[in-house]
Amino acid sequence: MTRIVDGETIILDDGKAVRLIGALAPRARDANAAQGAWPPETDTIKALSDLVLAKKVKLAFAGRHIDRYGRTLAHVFVDDHGRQAWVQGALLAKGFARAYGFPESFACSAELLAHEAEAREKRLGLWNNGVYRTLPADRAGEVMKLRGKYVRVTGTVVSIGRTKSATYINFSNDWQTDFTARVDRQVLAANPEFDRALDGLTAKTVVVRGWIERRNGPMIDIADPSQLEIPGPLGAPAIVSDQSPLNPLISVRGPGGPI
Numbered sequence: 001m002t003r004i005v006d007g008e009t010i011i012l013d014d015g016k017a018v019r020l021i022g023a024l025a026p027r028a029r030d031a032n033a034a035q036g037a038w039p040p041e042t043d044t045i046k047a048l049s050d051l052v053l054a055k056k057v058k059l060a061f062a063g064r065h066i067d068r069y070g071r072t073l074a075h076v077f078v079d080d081h082g083r084q085a086w087v088q089g090a091l092l093a094k095g096f097a098r099a100y101g102f103p104e105s106f107a108c109s110a111e112l113l114a115h116e117a118e119a120r121e122k123r124l125g126l127w128n129n130g131v132y133r134t135l136p137a138d139r140a141g142e143v144m145k146l147r148g149k150y151v152r153v154t155g156t157v158v159s160i161g162r163t164k165s166a167t168y169i170n171f172s173n174d175w176q177t178d179f180t181a182r183v184d185r186q187v188l189a190a191n192p193e194f195d196r197a198l199d200g201l202t203a204k205t206v207v208v209r210g211w212i213e214r215r216n217g218p219m220i221d222i223a224d225p226s227q228l229e230i231p232g233p234l235g236a237p238a239i240v241s242d243q244s245p246l247n248p249l250i251s252v253r254g255p256g257g258p259i
Contacts, residue, residue, distance in 0.1 A: 003053075007044035007097065009071065010052055018059065020048075021073040021105050022112045023088040023097035024150055031131045040126045044096040051087050052078055062107035073105060092116045095125020098132070100150060100209070101224055109226035134207065137171040137179045143218040152209045153179060153220065157201040167198055169208070169228075177217040181208045187223060194225040206230055 003011045007025025010018050025048075026040035036042065059074035067073055076087040091097040092115035099112035119127055126132045135143050137155025161168040161175070165185055172178035188195040207229040210220035222228055 004045055004049050007041060007048055007091075010048070010057075010076070012057070017069075017071040018074050018076065019067060019071040020076055020088055020091075022075065022099060022101060022108065023091050024100040025091075025097050026126050026132075030149065040096075040129055040132075043125065044091065047091060047094065047096045048087070051085070051090060052076065055079065057087075058084065064104035075108070088112065089115045093118050095119035095122075095127045098126070098150065099226075101226065103223050106224040106226055109224060113226060137208075140172075140178045140217050143179050143212060144214065147212045147214055147218065150209070150211050151220075152207055154205065154207045155179065156203065156205045159202060160198055167195070169198065169201065169206070169222075175216070179217060180215075180219045181210075181222055181228065182215070182219055183222045187225075191225050194228075197230060201230065204230070 002013055005011060005017065007027075008020045008023060010020070012018060025044045026038065028035050028038035028041055030040075031038055055078045058077045059072065060077065061074055064073055077084040078087060079085075088097070089111065092099055092112060097116075099109070099116040101107075101109055101112075119125060134152040134154050135146070137143070137153050143151070143153060155171040157169055158172055159170045161170055167183045167185075167188060168175065169181040169183070170178075171180065183195075183198070188198075208220050208222065209227050209229075210222065213219050213221060220227070
């Protein structure tokens with residue numbers, strides 16, 4: 001490891017830029033703060049530096065390998081006195097990042113969410129900062145102000161609407177102005193159990209996570225079931241394990257090639 005670019009990007013000895021997929025680091029723009037002047041951001045950079053600088057790392061791949069900027073997308077592990085420490089898990093469990101994913105990059109979402117839940121429960125790191133609070137779905141104006149940002153929104157489901165192209169989770173009868181979550185039909189086809197569960201959500205309180213868009217009112221597009229926390233078995237938190245959840249799924253490489 002040679003240097004840290006930001007709270008989720010590292011540069012290896014061979015010059016390769018690696019983005020830590022699955023752990024979204026705080027940025028100054030989250031609070032419209034000046035670059036370098038946002039404590040959650042600087043805290044995360046320091047935590048990542050302490051975890052990986054001057055240490056040998058291994059990269060684990062599952063799904064998409066390269067982002068649009070040419071950076072390698074990977075889960076990162078370091079040797080910690082004979083144990084492989086999962087960097088994303090460590091950042092999430094201490095409140096230095098939020099769990100997230102995007103199409104083709106939702107591997108290990110249950111484990112990522114479980115590590116994050118540990119920090120949220122203890123109000124560690126960014127979870128003790130009001131900027132990262134969970135927003136109420138019935139305050140659409142407040143949610144819309146965060147357009148383009150990654151948030152958690154909670155509310156009681158009023159209805160489920162289905163069309164040929166998507167299913168809509170409505171949190172109000174005024175779906176043209178209030179907060180809504182959308183699930184594309186391709187996501188539903190790939191996750192039939194999740195699809196069936198949606199019809200039972202009416203009158204239940206759920207949490208949706210994702211990037212806020214404007215489609216009439218504020219909306220989150222759900223690309224993976226992990227973006228919706230549902231009460232009961234489908235929404236139960238995963239058990240946090242010290243073992244790598246990726247081992248059966250991926251190839252692992254170090255700076256010099258396969259390990």
